[in-house]
Amino acid sequence: MKILGIDTSTRFLCIGVFDGLDTYEYRLNLGRGHDVFLIGHIQRVLDSLKIKIDDLDYLAVGIGPGSFTGLRIGVSTAKALGLVLKKKLIGISTLDLIAYNALELKDVLYICPILDARRGLIYSCLYKKSKSDLARLAPYRLINIEELIKMVPENVVFLGDGLNLYKHTLIFKIKNARFLDEEFFWPRGTNIIRIALERIKKKRFNPVNKLNPLYLYPKECQIQNVSNKRLT
Amino acid sequence: MQISSFSERETFILGKRLAYLLRPKDTVCLYGPLGAGKTVLVKGIACGLGIPKEKVISPAFVLINEYKGKTNLYHIDLYRIKNIQELLTTGYEDYLYSDGITVIEWAQRIPDFLMPLNYLKVEFKIIDKNSRKIKISFKGNHYNSILDKLKRLK
Numbered sequence: 001m002k003i004l005g006i007d008t009s010t011r012f013l014c015i016g017v018f019d020g021l022d023t024y025e026y027r028l029n030l031g032r033g034h035d036v037f038l039i040g041h042i043q044r045v046l047d048s049l050k051i052k053i054d055d056l057d058y059l060a061v062g063i064g065p066g067s068f069t070g071l072r073i074g075v076s077t078a079k080a081l082g083l084v085l086k087k088k089l090i091g092i093s094t095l096d097l098i099a100y101n102a103l104e105l106k107d108v109l110y111i112c113p114i115l116d117a118r119r120g121l122i123y124s125c126l127y128k129k130s131k132s133d134l135a136r137l138a139p140y141r142l143i144n145i146e147e148l149i150k151m152v153p154e155n156v157v158f159l160g161d162g163l164n165l166y167k168h169t170l171i172f173k174i175k176n177a178r179f180l181d182e183e184f185f186w187p188r189g190t191n192i193i194r195i196a197l198e199r200i201k202k203k204r205f206n207p208v209n210k211l212n213p214l215y216l217y218p219k220e221c222q223i224q225n226v227s228n229k230r231l232t
Numbered sequence: 233m234q235i236s237s238f239s240e241r242e243t244f245i246l247g248k249r250l251a252y253l254l255r256p257k258d259t260v261c262l263y264g265p266l267g268a269g270k271t272v273l274v275k276g277i278a279c280g281l282g283i284p285k286e287k288v289i290s291p292a293f294v295l296i297n298e299y300k301g302k303t304n305l306y307h308i309d310l311y312r313i314k315n316i317q318e319l320l321t322t323g324y325e326d327y328l329y330s331d332g333i334t335v336i337e338w339a340q341r342i343p344d345f346l347m348p349l350n351y352l353k354v355e356f357k358i359i360d361k362n363s364r365k366i367k368i369s370f371k372g373n374h375y376n377s378i379l380d381k382l383k384r385l386k
Contacts, residue, residue, distance in 0.1 A: 119345075
């Protein structure tokens with residue numbers, strides 16, 4: 001079983017490959033311009049592992065929330081490949097991917113990724129570690145820092161690029177909170193594969209025509225988020 | 233700050249001056265009716281950044297133009313945008329916080345809660361065929377120094 005996973009929702013271009021035995025990951029700090037590089041880098045990674053694109057069995061993709069254009073690039077690439085190669089697709093929230101970065105750490109119970117959504121807002125969610133897995137306790141949300149402070153418990157582990165802006169506020173407001181370093185802030189190819197493997201085990205795939213980027217809008221926009229309901 | 237411009241040329245030069253003062257990640261929002269000189273100002277900014285002014289055309293139909301210069305310039309025109317749904321499908325927000333200078337024409341199409349937190353606001357008023365009243369204000373302390381320097385240049 002071979003899996004290709006991609007995520008372009010942040011400034012990192014992340015690729016993960018599972019060849020049946022081992023997991024490989026590739027990551028590049030691109031900023032913008034995923035559209036120019038994504039296909040070439042997928043090819044490079046697969047070539048270096050001597051995997052033909054037809055040999056893949058599943059495609060996994062990070063669906064956000066995150067950069068508007070980045071998400072469109074990642075999801076449309078995955079959909080195109082899925083359609084042409086007739087492979088099953090797995091859409092994974094980027095917040096899940098980032099939360100998994102904290103999974104292997106010691107003494108972790110609650111995990112809260114916060115991503116900078118600009119205009120004083122953050123994308124956030126709350127997870128609880130159970131055995132070797134994560135349980136999502138809240139919907140994916142676009143909120144401000146005050147709303148976040150109300151919803152997180154004590155002893156929570158924070159990570160994500162939102163910390164660059166809000167770490168100082170959170171230190172004073174949340175008791176015994178832990179803050180992870182920059183290296184934990186971004187999605188990783190290994191985690192895409194890891195979540196993809198779990199989803200394959202549960203046979204939970206996203207049909208090509210139903211896989212959409214997870215866009216979260218401010219509540220003033222009054223746009224319903226349909227995709228938030230059925231995920232993971 | 234109020235400036236009077238009596239020709240296209242003067243508006244162009246104002247843009248050029250602005251270009252020297254703006255930094256990457258800065259946002260300029262332009263307000264004013266059709267033909268007030270918004271695109272001329274953008275041409276001036278482009279010129280100051282080393283982008284040929286012929287390259288700058290109003291993106292009224294394509295919504296967003298990207299120009300590569302000393303600093304990249306992102307030229308957004310929201311004239312055609314009718315509602316929030318349409319606005320959100322342009323992805324204009326990715327530009328506001330990227331590596332370049334972003335200029336938004338018809339920024340009044342953006343509702344208050346989606347406006348960037350900090351920006352330079354330039355409002356055009358048509359007085360007669362050639363003269364325009366241009367009012368420059370700002371949101372965010374960083375633009376205060378830009379206005380100061382602009383005043384000294386006058």
